[in-house]
Amino acid sequence: MDTRLMDLLVCPICKGPLTHDHSSHELHCAADRLAFPIRDGIPVMLESEARALDESPSQAAPLSE
Incomplete structure (x- = not known):
């Protein structure tokens, strides 16, 4: 993934930083x-x-609201 994009992306919920796994x-x-x-x-x-x-x-199922 482009590092420039990673610099812009934040968590959509808390607006905190993300790490790329x-x-x-x-x-x-x-x-x-x-x-x-x-x-x-x-x-x-x-x-x-x-x-x-x-x-x-x-095991993951999408989270539901």
């Missing part, structure tokens, strides 16, 4: 304990598509 192709918000998927190189910054960080990616 290259192995799982996700952006992580430590404050909210959420992982946002990156699909086809595009970050999906929707709360409904995020998974809780205490779940493994294979």
Whole structure:
């Protein structure tokens, strides 16, 4: 992922910083304990598509409101 894009992206919930997990192709918000998927190189910054960080990616179901 482009580092310039990473400098601009923040968590859509708390507006905090995100870290890029290259192995799982996700952006992580430590404050909210959420992982946002990156699909086809595009970050999906929707709360409904995020998974809780205490779940493994294979178990993850999208969070619902």
